[in-house]
Amino acid sequence: MMSATRGVAAATLVLTLSALPAVAADTIRVGVLKFGTVNWEMDVIKAHGLDAKHGFALELVEVANNEATKIGLQGGNMDVIVSDWLWVSRQRTEGGDLTFVPFSSAVGAVMVPPQSAVANLGDLKGKTIGVAGGPLDKNWLMIQAAARKDFGVDLATEAEPVFGAPPLLAEKAAQGELDASLNFWNYCAKLEAKGFKRLYSGSDAAQALGAGGDAAAIGYVFSDAFADAHEAAMKGFVAASREAKEILRTSDAEWERLRPIVRPADDAELAILRDRFREGIPTAPLADEIASAKKVYGLMVELGGETLVGSGRELAEGTYWPGQADAM
Known part of the structure; x- marks a missing residue:
């Protein structure tokens, strides 16, 4: 008798629990x-x-x-x-x-065309540089600082920065309208697949300026x-x-x-x-x-x-x- 009672109680409990609404994630x-x-x-x-x-x-x-x-x-x-x-x-x-x-x-990098003679940041003097992210982009600021530190070049005034949306700048770079471009990492990768060379990245600049590039x-x-x-x-x-x-x-x-x-x-x-x-x-x-x-x-x-x-x-x-x- 006791066993049957327990069986009914267990079955009732199972039915009751199954009837409860699931807790929404x-x-x-x-x-x-x-x-x-x-x-x-x-x-x-x-x-x-x-x-x-x-x-x-x-x-x-x-x-x-x-x-x-x-x-x-x-x-x-x-x-x-x-x-x-x-x-x-x-x-x-x-x-x-x-x-x-x-x-x-992953951070952006300065990319240059496959046949470019630009070998370092100092060589960007007088060049047209596409820059995504605007004048206060972190990578652009650090790369400017690295160019001043290592080559004595002020890219903001001694080069010709052109600011624009990442897709547009990537397209202009691919069409040969820019001497170099600093873009977001995925657009840099797309240019890399077309043979463009990575000249200098935001991580390179952070390390050169003593801040490390791991963040x-x-x-x-x-x-x-x-x-x-x-x-x-x-x-x-x-x-x-x-x-x-x-x-x-x-x-x-x-x-x-x-x-x-x-x-x-x-x-x-x-x-x-x-x-x-x-x-x-x-x-x-x-x-x-x-x-x-x-x-x-x-x-x-x-x-x-x-x-x-x-x-x-x-x-x-x-x-x-x-x-x-x-x-x-």
Whole structure:
């Protein structure tokens, strides 16, 4: 009699539990550019179910440009975007609560045509240089400083910088309308596939100026308030990002699967984009990332001043999200 009663009770419990609604996973809305490189990692997370595995639901919000992602984040229409830690530090200095998790250390480089006689930064004197990112781009500022230090050349006045959108500058470089171009890493890789040579990178400049070149250039940005309210989901997001990067680092087959999203012109371009992406996967411990960023920040204070960094004289406390150290 006792055994039968227990059996009925157990069956009733199973039926009751099965009738309860499932607990919905936290949704994390990530703002992305339609053809941005962040989409490659996001697609890996989706395709391999890494969001579900790590306890969150990934939702992508497509926008037209980087400025729109910042507006979307600050307006509450997105939870996470990709930007640089310099902007995050400035926001924190001005009273904001944004924080940062490294995404990539891949940086732009000065590219020159295959037959170019330009061998160093000093040779850029009198040359036309396409520059993406504007006059206050970190890499452009550091490369100017390195050219002054090593060759006594002021590229801002002794060369002819031409500022423009990355795709346009890449096209003009490919058509031979520029003597050199400083562009974002993926456009540099596309030029490299066409035979262009990497003359000097932002990392080279940081190292030459004593700041080191290991800090991630861009990363995932979100608010402390969101991270506090969704701590487990954000740690899961970081873990999923790391797992996706490991897939991208080790699997050539995954890059073949991503071909329709990467949209390379040919196999050679896909291979270079793959290899440059892999080189940019952050591997440094969090403490080392912060130390490198502090050194680069000091350079930005010197080179860009308040126009670039705002009133902060040093990297703002909390710029790097401490919770990422616990993400598994």
